[in-house]
Amino acid sequence: EPEVTQTPSHQVTQMGQEVILRCVPISNHLYFYWYRQILGQKVEFLVSFYNNEISEKSEIFDDQFSVERPDGSNFTLKIRSTKLEDSAMYFCASTLAGGVNEQFFGPGTRLTVL
Amino acid sequence: QKEVEQDPGPLSVPEGAIVSLNCTYSNSAFQYFMWYRQYSRKGPELLMYTYSSGNKEDGRFTAQVDKSSKYISLFIRDSQPSDSATYLCASDTGRRALTFGSGTRLQVQP
Numbered sequence: 001e002p003e004v005t006q007t008p009s010h011q012v013t014q015m016g017q018e019v020i021l022r023c024v025p026i027s028n029h030l031y032f033y034w035y036r037q038i039l040g041q042k043v044e045f046l047v048s049f050y051n052n053e054i055s056e057k058s059e060i061f062d063d064q065f066s067v068e069r070p071d072g073s074n075f076t077l078k079i080r081s082t083k084l085e086d087s088a089m090y091f092c093a094s095t096l097a098g099g100v101n102e103q104f105f106g107p108g109t110r111l112t113v114l
Numbered sequence: 115q116k117e118v119e120q121d122p123g124p125l126s127v128p129e130g131a132i133v134s135l136n137c138t139y140s141n142s143a144f145q146y147f148m149w150y151r152q153y154s155r156k157g158p159e160l161l162m163y164t165y166s167s168g169n170k171e172d173g174r175f176t177a178q179v180d181k182s183s184k185y186i187s188l189f190i191r192d193s194q195p196s197d198s199a200t201y202l203c204a205s206d207t208g209r210r211a212l213t214f215g216s217g218t219r220l221q222v223q224p
Contacts, residue, residue: 004157031210033210035212041216042214042217043158043214045212045213048209048210048211055210056211058211091157101146101163101208101210102148102160102163103160103212105150105157105160106157107156107157108156110155
């Protein structure tokens with residue numbers, strides 16, 4: 001069964017460093033998303049991406065965040081200068097195009113900012 | 115105002131029981147409703163997906179949406195210990211930006 005994969009499973013970084021989280025969405029999906037979940041809190045929407053551009057973003061997704069689809073399979077989330085409060089699980093998700101809105105999530109990357 | 119509210123539990127039931135999980139929401143523009151299951155430190159797993167009001171059944175799981183009362187339910191029949199997890203409801207207006215509830219932790223005792 002096709003699934004969303006994410007690497008690394010755990011990333012530890014120093015405050016102020018840049019990190020790139022990687023995702024491989026399901027191969028025939030065309031919408032891609034990033035969500036985050038701070039420990040003990042709700043899953044929160046960050047950004048959606050379609051046709052090589054951002055379609056929606058939340059207030060959390062400020063100038064320190066960026067997304068990219070560098071090739072036909074990968075989808076990345078970059079955090080330019082990490083803060084302690086960026087420590088969270090980051091989930092990638094993907095959806096088929098059209099009217100379907102079922103979002104399938106990856107296993108997540110745990111980001112720890114020291 | 116929280117857009118999607120969910121009782122955090124924990125909800126503990128004996129094996130074989132019928133489980134009822136519920137959410138309420140405040141945004142009248144929500145059209146898509148989903149239930150996810152999340153095991154500890156794992157990604158949310160899509161269980162049920164419903165567009166607008168009505169019921170949907172898949173095996174032991176039934177999802178109900180009542181838009182008039184802004185109420186979302188998930189029923190699990192013949193619950194199993196393997197159903198022990200956190201259940202998340204999520205809603206969307208069609209902007210493809212899911213709004214999640216806080217999750218209900220379910221424990222099914224063998």
